[in-house]
Amino acid sequence: MERLWTKSFILISAGTLFLFNAFYMLYPTLPLFIQQIGGSETHVGLSMGAFMLTSVIIRPIVGGLLDRYGRRxxxxxxxxxxILAMYMYDWIGGIVVLIGLRVFHGMTWAVSSTAISTAVTDIIPPSRRGEGMGWFSTSMTLAMAFGPMIGLLLVQHLSYHALFRFAVVLSALALLLILGARIPFRPQADTRKIELFEKSVLPVSISVFFMFFAYGGITTFVxxxxxxxxxxxxxxxxxxxATLALSRPLSGKLSDRYGERAVIVPALIVTIAALICLSFSTGSFGLLASAVLYGIGFGSAHPALQSATLRLARPDRKGVANASLATATDLGIGLGAMILGWISRYTGYSVLFQVSAMTVVLSLFVFALVVRRSLTANPGHTDNPRNAAG
Structure with a gap:
């Protein structure tokens, strides 16, 4: 069996953990910071939207450049x-400047996160791709759990100054760790033009979009x-x-052994059940039961869909394939939060979570009818990256 836990894989996973912690520390604290400097809820929405929209625009461009010029x-x-963007938050005194900084920060996030997620696919052995993506995704999961908590503690007990400086330190540590990783790279064979989208992963991207549409509602309205x-x-x-962190590595191993289809279909069904359970919850038992189900379903489906994406794309098109998937993720979260927010305003939370369940049904529908056929027709490209560093 090919070795997964190499020095490079450990360094890039640890660096991702630090980077995503810095990123998620701003999630619950930035709206409070905006209010402190005189902003309104509208300004909160604009700042979050500016970041997301910039990231969506930049990612496809970055993906094509990664395949042409390498990752490092x-x-x-x-x-x-x-790191510079994180440092600049400490000097912001007005809303207009803050929104401009959010645009710049969104660009840096799109470049760094797309490049890192592509680099790790070059390091993971093809035969252990599902397991490797499961473990790598766990670093993001832990950051989702602890980043917001750390951010709130820093603001409550210290200051926003301490928050932004600590985020700078974490981001710098991420850079230092990832610099120690050896990243193989095989240049793109066709250098006539830079592709912005990988057509072969369009069905997977649509399935991911609908799954993350529901996730946008979960993170915003739970x-x-x-x-x-x-x-x-x-x-x-x-x-x-916790459930997510436990389920991802296990589902990754199952994906490597039995194929992505054997994991994604039941995982999406469990995700649908979780959202239906949430829509009928009236107390802590129902809420926690839905959290367990959602962690198992979402946690199993996501790395398997990532693995399916890499199996469908050409080896020299990993960058644009990863960018396509990340764009679908960003769009799903952003549009899900906005549209489901409008639905909840006129109907209530129960209907909101039922509509979320229907979007995961659409995700399952797209996967079962289109993606499964593509995976059957394309058993996977053979990765054999050159040893030259990217």
Whole structure:
């Protein structure tokens, strides 16, 4: 069996953990910071939207450049500019400047995160891709659980100054760790033009979009829903993150052994069940049961869909394939939060989570009818990257 836990894989996974912690520390604290400097809820929405929209626009361009010029230079420059953006938050005094910084920060995030997620696919052995992506995704999962918690603690007990400086330190540590990783790279054979989208992964991207559409509703509205039924929303996210972290490596191994289809279909069905359970919850038992189910379903489906993406794409098109998947993820989260918010305003949380379940049904429908056929017709490309560093 090919070796997974190499020095490079450990360094890039640890660096990702630090980077994503810095990123998620801003999730619950930035809206509070905006209010402190005189902003309104509208300004909060604009700042979040500016970041997401910039990231969506930049990712496809970055993906094509990664396949042409390699990963390392984009990781280095992306992280250096990401660190600069984090440092600049400490000097912001007005809303207009903040929104401009959010645009710049979104660009740095799109470059660095796309380059890192592509680089790790070059390091993971093809025969252990599902397991490797499961473990790598766990570093992001842990950051989702602890990043917001750390951010709130820093703001409550110290200051925003301490928050931004600590985020700079974590981002710098991420850069130092990832610099120690050896990243193989095989240049793109066709250098006539830079592709912005990988057509072979379009069906997977659509399936991922619908799955993350529901995820956007979960992350945005579960805290409000939990408060309405007098339950601590932190319990939901803690149980969700713990289940997610446990399920991802196991589902990755199953994906390598039995194929992505054997994991994704039941995982999406469990995700649908979790959202239906959530829509009927009236207390802590239902909320925590849905958190467990959602952690198992979502946690198993996501790395398997990533693995399917890499199996469908050509080896020299990994960068644009990863960018296509990340764009679908960003769009799903952003549009899900906005559209489901509008639905909840006129119907309520129960209907919101039922609509979320229907979007995962659409994800399952697209996968079962289109993606499964593509995976059957294309058993996978053979990866044989050159040893030259990218």
């Amino acid at each position: 230079r984009f990781i280095v420059w992306g992280l250096l500019l990401f 805290p409000l829903f939990a408060d309405s039924i007098k339950v601590n929303s932190g319990l939901f996210f803690l149980v969700f993150a």
